[in-house]
Amino acid sequence: MAEKLEVERKYELPDDFAMPSMIGIADVARVTAPDDLHLDATYYDTAGLRLTSGRVTLRRRSGGHDAGWHLKRPSGGERSELQVPATARQRTPPAQITTQVRALTRGEPLRPIARIRTHRIEQGLRTADGTVVALVADDTVDTESLIGQGVARRWRELEVELVDGTPDDLARIDKALRAAGARPSASPSKLSLALGPDHPAPVTDRAPRSAGRRAVADYVRAQRDTIVEHDPQVRAGDAEAVHKARVATRRLRSTLRSFAPLLDASEGDLDRLHDEIKWLTGLLGEVRDGDVMASRLSDLLAAEPPELVIGPVPTRIASLLAARTEDARRRLVAGLDSQRYITLLNDLDALVTAAGAAGRVAKRDLRRLAHRAVRRADRRLATAVGTPETTTAAGAGPDRDERLHAARKAYKRARYAAELATPVAGRPAAKLADRITDLQDVLGAHQDANVTADLLRDYGLRAFADGENAFTYGLLHARQAEHGRAALASLPRARRRATRRKVRDWMS
Structure with a gap:
């Protein structure tokens, strides 16, 4: 072949x-x-x-x-x-x-x-x-x-x-x-x-639609098409294809939540579709997370002086991650071969059709719903670290980390909402999406450090139980804790840039 x-x-x-x-x-x-x-x-x-x-x-x-x-x-x-x-x-x-x-x-x-x-x-x-x-x-x-x-x-x-x-x-x-x-x-x-x-004619939609309706329909269609286009490469194990398909599912889930009032479907149907997309996101995510973690830990080990890498650390980590990711790939391919996946794609087709055929969408409706998604993310972050004026990294612990992770996910949804509105709102919406991306990256760096630290702790305990020296795992764990703290140190600036009035006025 x-x-x-x-x-x-x-x-x-x-x-x-x-x-x-x-x-x-x-x-x-x-x-x-x-x-x-x-x-x-x-x-x-x-x-x-x-x-x-x-x-x-x-x-x-x-x-x-x-x-x-x-x-x-x-x-x-x-x-x-x-x-x-x-x-x-x-x-x-x-x-x-x-x-x-x-x-x-x-x-x-x-x-x-x-x-x-x-x-x-x-x-x-x-x-x-x-x-x-x-x-x-x-x-x-x-x-x-x-x-x-x-x-x-x-x-x-x-x-x-x-x-x-x-x-x-x-x-x-x-x-x-x-x-x-x-x-x-x-x-x-x-x-x-x-x-x-x-021979089938090219699919065209000549029905008059508002700019707002077109933005919603085009965004949903683009995500559906990304999943279908990358399906063969996902099956073949292409890491970039898995990443792109996963992002598409996340954008779809965000759209179903942020712009539900503009989609021509019942709340129950949207909830069911959201759950099915979440299922596919999870399958893709398990593979993607394994690929990313393998690369991340390999880079971390390569950055350490050889004398501080004690024992078969690289081999153990690579073996454990490879086994976990291979299991995830098998589950992903089985999911792609299932009738459940086919039904999901058919439901996305129906959503694309409905999104394009429904009535007009006013530009103000897109702005209003995007604004609502942004405000929700702001509230999540305030719950975790206080108001912009009092942003603090104090109170570190599992509860705060969970709240920060929730804020990160909310800002992803807000970013996708701004992306969807960009064809209507233009550069201001794109600018806000960029600023939210920067804020999201800060929160993401903190979350990635936490997840990596937890994994290193688990692998270190396994190594110790097998009679190996666990020094390097502890060292890398400490490094990740420091990376997490360093990421949060840049949070106030990223937050101020994302909340400035000039990048949000377009939603008013």
């Missing part, structure tokens, strides 16, 4: 098109002899064309140099392609493929939707040292739709795929082809032409 980033361009050709000489363009020194290929591809999707609607294509292709299953997905401005070998008799997508698209298919079966046969004349554009800049394919295409009206089509097109060249090389090749009469294809893919009128 291999995945690569695919950079290609497709062109429509006039009847009298003749391939121009590419020698000298993008350092091309020679063009390889034509490779005559006959490709036969069957495309798969659900009955409702969920993959195609999500700009994802799945095919089983025979012939050519890369026969097998091909899964293409959006990746930034280009597309990534996952290739999995196919056996001669295999006619259903393998598990390596179906798990990658589960968040899109929602467990619905995949079936053939089109067959595309291509007679390809392919040539490589090489530099003097043999580097393949790009492949140019002159395709004669015959297609047959296997759904709906069963349209059959035939056309000719040119495809250029970048291999070892650069985007600048591709731009120069593009210029030469356009000068010869080629035109960028107006169709997004061969499949779209094959399906003809049955």
Whole structure:
């Protein structure tokens, strides 16, 4: 199984098109002899064309140099392609493929939707040292739709795929082809032409909506899309994908709480959805926390003089954290494979639809609800350390630490509320979100130090019980206690900056 980033361009050709000489363009020194290929591809999707609607294509292709299953997905401005070998008799997508698209298919079966046969004349554009800049394919295409009206089509097109060249090389090749009469294809893919009128149109919302309604709907949609987009990478264990998906779930939970009056759903439905998102957040969080803690403790140990790291401390910590995180990954993947997860995604779809279809939302409503979230966070912090004028770190202990942690979570919700309102309120809302982020980071540094200290105490006790020297664990525990105190020392300034009138007036 291999995945690569695919950079290609497709062109429509006039009847009298003749391939121009590419020698000298993008350092091309020679063009390889034509490779005559006959490709036969069957495309798969659900009955409702969920993959195609999500700009994802799945095919089983025979012939050519890369026969097998091909899964293409959006990746930034280009597309990534996952290739999995196919056996001669295999006619259903393998598990390596179906798990990658589960968040899109929602467990619905995949079936053939089109067959595309291509007679390809392919040539490589090489530099003097043999580097393949790009492949140019002159395709004669015959297609047959296997759904709906069963349209059959035939056309000719040119495809250029970048291999070892650069985007600048591709731009120069593009210029030469356009000068010869080629035109960028107006169709997004061969499949779209094959399906003809049955190809799903891009999802658009032409219903008039207020700026406030659009801000709410777009924010909810963006978080749903982030979860779906990163689902394959989360399953593969990509730490950054886990982080992004977790943040998206947190933003959704915040929106359900802060902007509930603007969502077209009952309180009971929102509470249930919130609990289900919280479940997913927890699964993602267990993995993310393990990854972060492993990196954090590794850095802490690396910062200590070797003579102060006594015993197999790095090995014990790495082993314990790896086991814990691996268990968490198994629980996460099991959750992603469950019907509960599919139901959650379907419920998020319904929320996105409802958020966009409901009535107007006045800008003042967004400001009011964002203000309420900010005030709630302010109260939580005041409960922990007093008013801005009397901010103190005195009274340290578990109760105060719990209150500070509660304030941190409340400020996260306030920050997300300001983010949601930014399309309407503009720079002032973005400025407040930045200031709250700084305040949240201070509280986060304190919380992280506490959590790390607790873990070190636990690991130190285990080491002592096993007859090992626990000195280093105690040393690191003391360091974390100091980090926590140092973080709180910067709290008054961060708090003043986040509560200044000029960054909050927009909510009035």
